[in-house]
Amino acid sequence: MTPFLQMSGISKRFGGTQALRSVDLTADSGEVHAIVGENGAGKSTISRILTGAVQSDAGQIRLDGKLQYVTSPLIGQQLGIRMVAQHANLVPNLSVAENVLLGAMPTGRFGWWIDMAAAHRQVEQILESIGFEGINVRRRASRLSAAQRQVVEIAKAVSVKPRILIMDEPSAVLAQDDLTKLFTLIRRLREQNVLIFYISHRLDELYAIADRVTVLKDGALVGTVDPRETQRDELIRLMVGRPLQDIFPRRVWQAGADILSVNSLSRTGVFENVSFTVAQGEIVGVYGLVGSGRTEVARCIFGADRAESGEMRVSGRAYRPRSPRDALRAGIAMLTEDRASDGLVLGLSIRDNMSLASFAAVSRMGVIDRRTQSELVQAKAREVDVRPPNIERPVGKLSGGNQQKVVLAKWLLTNARLLLLDEPTRGVDVAAKKEIYTAIGHLAQQGMGILLISSDLPEILGMCDRMLVMREGRLVGEFSSEEATEENVLACASGGGKGTHAH
Amino acid sequence: MHTEGGAARFRAWWFAGGEPRLGALDLGLMLGFVALLLAGAWFAEAFFTERNMSNLMRQVVANGLISLGMLLVILTGGIDLSVGSVVALGGVLFAGIADQLGIGPALLVAVSAGAFAGFVNGTIIARFKLQSFIITLATMGIVRGCVFLYTEVPISPSHSAFRDLGATLIGVVPLSMMIMLACYALVWFYLNRTPAGRATVAIGGNEETVRLAGINVQRTVATAYMLSGALSALSGAILVSRLGIAQPSLGFAYELDAIAACVIGGAALGGGGGSVGGTLFGVLTLGVINNLLNLVGVKSFYQDIVKGAVIIVAVLLVETKRRKK
Structure with missing residues (x-):
């Protein structure tokens, strides 16, 4: 057959x-x-x-x-x-019903107009038949x-x-x-x-x-x-x-002073009352479903969005970033979730992309010193092992893993003390993944604080000293690396169990 | 020995980005340009004369300067429709105050006025994240209106040096051409060797990345529009100096030739592509086509048709190549 x-x-x-x-x-x-x-x-x-x-x-x-x-x-x-x-x-500006029936809307006499009432009825029936009633079919998809x-x-x-x-x-x-x-x-x-x-x-x-x-x-x-x-x-x-533990670097973590402390941070409709700390040399993981608010918290720390209430401190000093500029000045860098949409300028060279956030360090009186720039960029490219190591190559021609290394190198060139990583290994092959993990491990070893956001549970479990779990905009659990297992973290993230202390 | 090292160095430079600096398409377009020149020599006896060459150079300066400014704006992902009106602003202002202030100060005032107009454009667009097409369409009207407020009749100043800027020849090469080339060199340097310039190029490729890199996007974009305004006003001043008279209707529809030159030179509307060298090439190509058709005595509406066809072919070639990548 x-x-x-x-x-x-x-x-x-x-x-x-x-x-x-x-x-x-x-x-x-x-x-x-x-x-x-x-x-x-x-x-x-x-x-x-x-x-x-x-x-x-x-x-x-x-x-x-x-x-x-x-x-x-x-x-x-x-x-x-x-x-x-x-x-x-x-389509964000169409209703639920229009979205479901896009291209097949029921029409009135002669097919001259759309019969909205029929469309709403039809979609309500569909939702009911698949067991998901309770969504307002008139609501716009964007909401x-x-x-x-x-x-x-x-x-x-x-x-x-x-x-x-x-x-x-x-x-x-x-x-x-x-x-x-x-x-x-x-x-x-x-x-x-x-x-x-x-x-x-x-x-x-x-x-x-x-x-x-x-x-x-x-x-x-x-x-x-x-x-x-x-x-x-x-x-x-x-x-x-291969056995999982092999791809994660082994390292010894010694607690340093807190670099970042976040206290009751909130942004209406996105996340609420989030508090945690990241210490020197510590890798803190944040796990949660898509839409749980984890990326949004990081964006507020980085100044890309603004929190409405709560306070943050960087090395004990009050910190209120109004733009990524402020964050970079305070020594905080963020590797964003989507390389192509906000991490890289694909048409430009590795050289340009890597020095984009640190032009001040390579220019004198408003002019780029190409030699200094080449030296810094080349050294960093070697450090994170970008292949091929040709810094004039457009980043659009690199593989996903190497693109991610370029983004990482860009932030390392800013001499950040705290690195926010949002899904650093998404769309990256296993070999490059391992290299990125190794690089992250090195950075932590050198005393950098790292906040690692990921929906890859093995990654969080393998890399982090401590992990936070978010659900629907709230911090719902915290686990030490000893107590965390795939089962209890997942349960906590999707509403089942609890971590050691729920907020 | 020495030459070998030179050749190797050249090869390294030529293939620095992993592919040749000029691809088959670029070379093809250049061959097309050479063919155009040869056709010129063949069909119009007057083409390769010293006099016509000087003329040709003088003619391309106006569009050359505007296109250079347009390139800066296009690189940021925008478009500047107000350049034609700013040309009139620069030209009329320059002519209007040349007698009282003298040539140098008058030029300075005119260019500053253009820069200011551009600064307003850029600031509104970048600060409020509005569409450049709409805002510059509006300022195109506003600036044109202001020019007519300033004078409804043509101005022809009596200052003895008024025509120097546009008419002086140094050998066969007009002074205005040298000014234009100097501007090209400066803008090339700005775009390739300064943080603000690299940011300009990067913004067109991916604005969010640049913002997250802690760069002041608003200031960078405003600077691009400001330079576009300044270059357009300079173009206007040179233009009225060449013509000897400043009409308030000067520069009407000039934005189209400028956009065309950028696009022929490989610029991508919406940002993410374009170069100073390419734009210069586009400006020269359009200039030669205009000049040739004039010499052969083709009516101006035929010229428009030919230019339009050239633009479509150039864009087709460039875009097909870009999409293949």
Whole structure:
């Protein structure tokens, strides 16, 4: 019997990164097929190739044995392939109902106008049928929470009765009870003979829902296994390719004086009453679902946004940053979550990007001293091991890992004492990840304080001396590295258990 | 031995960014330019005469200076539609006060007025994060109106040195051309060797990155518009000096040729690309086309059609290449 979906020899390259290397994947209708792997393993890429959002460089896709060329999202949709993306792609200024029915709004007589009342009824029914009633269908998408947006995306995908439904890390934004509803929905869709791809890196979920698990690593297929016959440890070994602890640097942490102390920091509607400290040489992790307010706290510390109340101190002195300039002056730097959108100027060289935040150090009387600049940039590039080490190369041509090293080097050149890292290894391959961890370890060893925000739990557990957990804008738990386990941190983040002291 | 080292050094410099400084497309466009010159020599006997060359150089100065300012603004991701009006402002003011103040001070006042107009543009745009297209469209009207408030009739000053700026020749090369080239050199230095200049280029590529790097984005952007205003006013002063008379309607629709020159030179509207050398090339190309068509006696509306076609072809070539990357 031919399987419903056969993907064979799928390869894809993005600039300097080989995202997929000749991956073969087969799956059947009425199956929940999990795809797992670390960040940058190629999970999202293979899904996007299946939906037609990107085209593979090589390989074939067969549905029911018939060769298909999914060269655009439209063709993908016509074939009944739908994806619930990790970052919801809703039109912010349209209502929930309009978003769900985009392009298929019910019309009145002769199709001359849109029947809004019918649209609202229809979408309310859809939401109810998938078990997520209680979202106001008239509300604008821009005013929804991250979790609600994800639900709307799911409703949109399910409303067209797809044959293949791909879900890209839905649990990154959904809290526990929503996730339970989602699993109920998935089981029902499976009964209706839909093929569901479930992308996640949380093993608990896979064991709860998946019929088969395909493991990707560095863009290559490691294998497809049956979760009922595969132990957890075995699955982790397949994903990472080596025992986890090997990629994290070993270091000895000695508590120094506090560099940063944050006291009851709040920003209306974003986070509330957040207090913590970061000491010299300490790596403090912040874990939480997307939308829990962790990035926003860091942005306020960096002066990119402003907190409305609460106070901060840097080395004991009052600190009220009004812009990133103030933060840099106080010795605080921030590596932002999205390299391309706010970390780098892709068209400019490594030289320009690295010295962007430290022009003052390399110029005299308003003119850049190219020799000093070259020396500083080259030394730093060597330190973080940027490859190739040609500082005139545009950063757009570097691989993700090397781009991230450039951003890191940029902040190191500012002589910061406190480094805020927001998802420093997202979209970076394992080898580069290890190098970035090593660099972070060195920095801490030299006495720099580090706040590491990540949704990669092994990363937080492996790197941090202490970890904070945020949920819905509040600090809900704090764990020392000894007491933290994958289970209790996750439970705390999604509303279950508690850390040693809840605020 | 020495030359070998030289060749190696040149190669290192030429391929410093991992690819040649001028790609096949750039060289192709340059060949096109040479072909244009050859066509000129073939079709118009008067083209390669000393007199016409001097003329050609004088003619390109006006657009050359405006385009240079436009480039600065385009690099930040904006556009400056007010340049034509600022040309009139600079020209009329220069002519209007040259008799009382003398040439030097009059020039200074005119250029400062242009810089001020640009500063206002840039400050409003950067401070309130407004669209440059709209704001400069508005100031285009405001400045033009002010120029007509100042004078409704053409001004032709009697100062003996009034025409020096635009008309003086040093050998075959006009003084105004040298001023223009000096401005190009200065702006090149600004963009490539100063923190503010590198920030200007970076802002067009990714403004948020620059802001998070602790750079004063507002001041950098305002400076770009200010320089654009100053260069446009200088262009206006040189222009009226060359013509001997300052019309309040001077510079009408000049923004279009300036944008065209930047785009032919590889600048990306919306920021993220463009160079001083490329813009100079764009200015010369447009200048030669205009000059040639004039010499051959083609009516001006045909000239517009040809120029339009050249712009489309150049942009098509440049953009297709950029997207392939």
